[in-house]
Amino acid sequence: MSVSSPPRSLRIGSRKSQLALVQTYWVQAELSKHHPHRQFEVETMSTQGDKILDVALAKIGDKGLFTKELEVGMLDRSIDLAVHSLKDLPTNLPEGLILGCVTERVNPADALVVNSQNQDYQLDTLPEGAVVGTSSLRRLAQLRYHYPHLTFKDVRGNVNTRLAKLDAGEYDAIILAVAGLERLGLGDRVHQVIPAAISLHAVGQGALGIECRDADPEVLEVLKVLEHAPSRDRCYAERAFLRELEGGCQVPIGVNTAIEDGILTLTGMVASLDGKRLIKDSVSGDPSHGEVLGRDLAHKVREAGAGEILAEIFAEVGR
Numbered sequence: 001m002s003v004s005s006p007p008r009s010l011r012i013g014s015r016k017s018q019l020a021l022v023q024t025y026w027v028q029a030e031l032s033k034h035h036p037h038r039q040f041e042v043e044t045m046s047t048q049g050d051k052i053l054d055v056a057l058a059k060i061g062d063k064g065l066f067t068k069e070l071e072v073g074m075l076d077r078s079i080d081l082a083v084h085s086l087k088d089l090p091t092n093l094p095e096g097l098i099l100g101c102v103t104e105r106v107n108p109a110d111a112l113v114v115n116s117q118n119q120d121y122q123l124d125t126l127p128e129g130a131v132v133g134t135s136s137l138r139r140l141a142q143l144r145y146h147y148p149h150l151t152f153k154d155v156r157g158n159v160n161t162r163l164a165k166l167d168a169g170e171y172d173a174i175i176l177a178v179a180g181l182e183r184l185g186l187g188d189r190v191h192q193v194i195p196a197a198i199s200l201h202a203v204g205q206g207a208l209g210i211e212c213r214d215a216d217p218e219v220l221e222v223l224k225v226l227e228h229a230p231s232r233d234r235c236y237a238e239r240a241f242l243r244e245l246e247g248g249c250q251v252p253i254g255v256n257t258a259i260e261d262g263i264l265t266l267t268g269m270v271a272s273l274d275g276k277r278l279i280k281d282s283v284s285g286d287p288s289h290g291e292v293l294g295r296d297l298a299h300k301v302r303e304a305g306a307g308e309i310l311a312e313i314f315a316e317v318g319r
């Protein structure tokens, strides 16, 4: 009787933040469950985005701030796959790497989080001058558009750092992803789920993206058990929209997607930084044609005024 050798063990790369680790250990546990004869090891790395915490994120033009070191690791084969919050993964990946798997998405919405002094308020009732913390241009522009009487202030750091600043009174409220709070076991801090009519979420928000080498069919096969087709189709459409519009710097772009009766509807918006202009439209079609839907919507909003907004932002930030 021949004894077959065990399959090669796979190394999973992760950032060191608590959220990244929760997500990576979840992926490790799921993969181990589905592939009981294979070993999965976790390798943690600091990324540039974890190190430069004192600079407003919006001012850092570089994409892939949270992914670069992990990508280098995959290319030099010190790791085999990397787990990302899909919204942090650039839409264009380095040569040789692909988005191998999109996991089932949890709630992609943003949340209003308040401190103990502001428990009675909702977004609609926060008083003139209330200080709202966010470092996302997307959240900033949409909230300025709907609530011009509020004051917005940058907030950096990981989720726990931001909550500590809120609770210390530096802000009346902050905006965070529902998904991140829930994954950290902080779902009770979600004070209000912000409706899509007020704030469209980030591309890929609430889903995990697993990146790997494109020439590694063994890893791609292993990842298939975690792929969630509807989440993948929605996120592919969202990513195509963003890829078509962005020029390598952070811009206020938000989306929403749904699949109903076999039809994917993608809604997207581009807003000016001052929140005075906001262009929003939708397209619908076959869920497997996400690339086309995303590009079509990008052309639609560009024609409707988003082109001008983006040109202004690119001119200001410098590409």
Ligand SMILES: NCc1[nH]cc(CCC(=O)O)c1CC(=O)O
Binding pocket: 085, 086, 087, 088, 159, 175, 176, 177, 178, 179, 180, 181, 204, 205, 206, 207
């Ligand atoms: N930019 C940081 C980041 N990346 C992913 C999440 C939350 C989880 C997710 O959206 O999947 C967060 C925190 C936040 O935006 O509140």
